[in-house]
Amino acid sequence: MIKKIGLLCLLILLYGLLGLVMTTAQGAISGVTGSSVLNVRELPDRSSARLTQFPPRTQVIVEARNEVGDWLLVSAPALSLRGWVAIGYVTFDREVRVMEELPVSSERVIDPAAQGTTGSPGEAPPVVIIPDRTDYPPxxxxxxxxxxxxxxxxxxxxxxxxxxxxxxxxxxxxxxxxxxxxxxxxxxxxxxxxxxxxxxxxxxxxxxxxxxxxxxxxxxxxxxxxxxxxxxxxxxxxxxxxxxxxxxxxxxxxxxxxxxxxxxxxxxxxxxxxxxxxxxxxxxxxxxxxxxxxxxxxxxxxxxxxxxxxxxxxxxxxxxxxxxxxxxxxxxxxxxxxxxxxxxxxxxxxxxxxxxxxxxxxxxxxxxxxxxxxxxxxxxxxxxx
CATH class of the missing domain: 3.40.50.1110 (SGNH hydrolase)
Structure with missing residues (x-):
């Protein structure tokens, strides 16, 4: 009986390690947005404030999902922006089991003006916006x-x-x-x-x-x-x-x-x-x-x-x-x-x-x-x- 329990514990441990190895091998979950501009919101809700918009075909890193799984918390490294987007507008770079692989989050994302990097909100200083020159000839x-x-x-x-x-x-x-x-x-x-x-x-x-x-x-x-x-x-x-x-x-x-x-x-x-x-x-x-x-x-x-x-x-x-x-x-x-x-x-x-x-x-x-x-x-x- 003791041997059977020990064997069962060993199998559970090996299964957990296998899952860890598979997750590590898969790496970060990434994707690309669609062919139109995409609203980025502070919360996973269409009625929440719009923070900014991603240009068409923006490369994103997927950080988390909401509880239901119809919104994704993403970051766009090239734009130094992050926020919530509807899942239907993101194409993953590989097959993703959304409900199993992504952690659940309800984070309220701060305004882009305070986002300097894709790290934790508030860690970086605000982006200094370059003013447009308006004296160029038409x-x-x-x-x-x-x-x-x-x-x-x-x-x-x-x-x-x-x-x-x-x-x-x-x-x-x-x-x-x-x-x-x-x-x-x-x-x-x-x-x-x-x-x-x-x-x-x-x-x-x-x-x-x-x-x-x-x-x-x-x-x-x-x-x-x-x-x-x-x-x-x-x-x-x-x-x-x-x-x-x-x-x-x-x-x-x-x-x-x-x-x-x-x-x-x-x-x-x-x-x-x-x-x-x-x-x-x-x-x-x-x-x-x-x-x-x-x-x-x-x-x-x-x-x-x-x-x-x-x-x-x-x-x-x-x-x-x-x-x-x-x-x-x-x-x-x-x-x-x-x-x-x-x-x-x-x-x-x-x-x-x-x-x-x-x-x-x-x-x-x-x-x-x-x-x-x-x-x-x-x-x-x-x-x-």
Missing amino acids: VYLTNAVWRNVRNIWARGRQMGNDPWVLMKVGESNTAGTVYLCNFEWQAYSLGNYTHLQGIVDGFSRTGSFCRVNASAQNGFATVNVLDPQFAPSDICQPNESPLVCEVRRSRPSFAFIYIGLADTGILTTREFNANLTQIVQYLSRNGVIPILQTWPTADTFNGNNRPQLFNEEIRAVAARQNVPLLDFRSALYNYANHGTGSDGYHLSVRDETRSELTGDELIYGRTYREWQSLQILYDLMSAFN
Whole structure:
């Protein structure tokens, strides 16, 4: 009898040690958020205060769950933020038995302004928020830029690129039908900007205002633009990145590039700069004029300084590569919510079904962006022809 009890105790001990070894081998539980911005809350409840928002596809470490298991306490090391998110918006990096592997917590997370690291709340000093510079010109077109774009334009003519075709590189502010499509659909008014009519007519004829772009998809970061696995198989060839695919199939002369928020959750500023430079250089070599665009965010996004720093990298790439820049972050700073809608990132608009340049461009971020996009096309085409 004593031997049986001893054997039973030994088996229990071995089972416990095996569980400990398995847990240690598995390591920290991590995952990635979805393709849209995600609300981060102080408690596991939709009615609790929103602390901040994670950009699309933010890498997170999962620390705990609530008692029911429908909320996760996560930290985003790259953003120095933590908080509660609904479990349905996180994809784990491995199979996770949520109720068994995650400890239960009911922690109230402090405001991001007091979060310096992903460690215990209150241990680190508050983050010093970098103020946005608002004195940048809305359009960056120096003499050096003009010389470079003339060379790119000439290269494009030699390569057979269509002067009336443009392409788009970006995420949900650019993908689909949210950007410039109304001009192709005749759902617009130019107001006092009648000089832009020729630009609208010319690019509408080629269908490039609203064509499907492999290089502009919801949730895209620069890494996706350069990665063949994200190229749509129905329009791209094997081993083509979305960028290479779109240049080949469209043969454009211009490329509007509005990208970076998703990168803030997965890349360093140096990595982002390198990727953006690679995109700009590829376009330039292939006779496509890259037109970079900075992107505004509401104050709820800016507490970790990532949007400010990444937009500075966009400006740096424009200056180093001598390509045009539309600085929306600076130009829209004094607009309501810095030119963004209720989610703090997608550009604001009065009526999604129409683009009215009759005053809306002075109030809404999306309309301002479309106005300035048409204007820079006008300036460039006027200089080339």
